[in-house]
Amino acid sequence: MTCAAIIVAAGSGVRARRTSDAVAKQYVPLAGKAVLCRTIETFLTSDAIDLIVTVIAQEDLDLYKNAVAPLLQGKLAEQAQKKLRTSVRGGTTRQASVLCGLRALEKDSIDTVLVHDAARPFISHAILDRCRIALHSHKACLVAVPVTDTIKQATPEGRIQKTIDRSSLWAAQTPQAFAFDFIYDAHTRAAQQCAETFTDDAAVAEWAGAEVHIVEGDPTNIKLTNREDLDMADARLNSLQGSTSPLTDVRMGTGYDVHAFDAGDAVIIGGIQIPHDKKLKGHSDADVGLHAITDAILGAIADGDIGTHFPPSDPQWKGTASDLFLKDAVRRVRERNGKISNIDLTLICEAPKIGPHRPAMRQAIADICEISINRVSVKATTSERLGFTGRKEGIAAMASTCIQLPDRED
Incomplete structure (x- = not known):
């Protein structure tokens, strides 16, 4: 039969x-x-x-x-x-x-x-x-x-x-x-x-x-x-496959990014668009938050940075939505059979106000990174009117992340 x-x-x-x-x-x-x-x-x-x-x-x-x-x-x-x-x-x-x-x-x-x-x-x-x-x-x-x-x-x-x-x-x-x-x-x-x-x-x-x-x-x-x-x-x-504690290699990564303001009517931060009297200047869509997170993830797995994989000298990335960069970093973690444990993003600016948009940012980042929103933190602070952010010339972002990978001998 x-x-x-x-x-x-x-x-x-x-x-x-x-x-x-x-x-x-x-x-x-x-x-x-x-x-x-x-x-x-x-x-x-x-x-x-x-x-x-x-x-x-x-x-x-x-x-x-x-x-x-x-x-x-x-x-x-x-x-x-x-x-x-x-x-x-x-x-x-x-x-x-x-x-x-x-x-x-x-x-x-x-x-x-x-x-x-x-x-x-x-x-x-x-x-x-x-x-x-x-x-x-x-x-x-x-x-x-x-x-x-x-x-x-x-x-x-x-x-x-x-x-x-x-x-x-x-x-x-x-x-x-x-x-x-x-x-x-x-x-x-x-x-x-x-x-x-x-x-x-x-x-x-x-x-x-x-x-x-x-x-x-x-x-x-x-x-x-x-x-x-x-x-x-x-x-x-x-x-x-034989590992009782498969994700025991815990890695920490940090990322930092800065973008200046330019003439415009909205900024893109953390994967969402926020109405503003300026936009952020950059080769891609200048999402300062996603850039910092991307570099934090790549840093945790010791795999270069955004510029390594998406050089600004390459015209194909001009105007690209930054979620593409973050998705690629997430893919690299998956290929190592790892997982993103948490993401902590801090935005430094005088304007626009981040608080009203924080829930939407957390959800967007969670969706891109394929993790629960409860594992994503978005915070905002000012520089007390000091420096370029204090003068409202741009926005800075710092991110940290924890990555868990299968333990193995190097």
């Missing part, structure tokens, strides 16, 4: 993006490997799986190639060449993407197929084995775990109506496993009849008249939905 796997990776993963540059969660690195790479790796090394098709968004082709490169070039290269098919372009919905994957397998002699979300990298060989065994007796199977939390039904206003009996409730996971011909026909008919509101493939199977059999899942087979999930996954993988 030939069993194929369809890995659905065509979504945008908005809620779980840890960067602001539109990289979907399936391409975010976890302990050095992309989420998608880790997911595919389990299927690749499973004896239960014979072929693998990954469904991706067309614009993510380069991201996909980079994500699977470790599989094609490492110790699993031979298995990857044998099992991993060319990626397939997905549709506008998950349901449409699954059908694209099924069509890609149409000419193969496939008996059964498992459909799995790319954002579940902790799928185990044991679950895959249980799915394949279950398909000997059932044509539609759903991996699921019993609901353990108390479930309440509430009104739209938030008033509890009743407590639901959870004894017969199950939380669906993936993979979902099917006889290939059955689920291909079911998906095809659903598309032809414009039945496009199904939330998973088991629902398509139910609509097509099949009895769906539950296969025991695993509570650790979580779907990565938000940033916190990614952080927990990072910690778990670091722990599994």
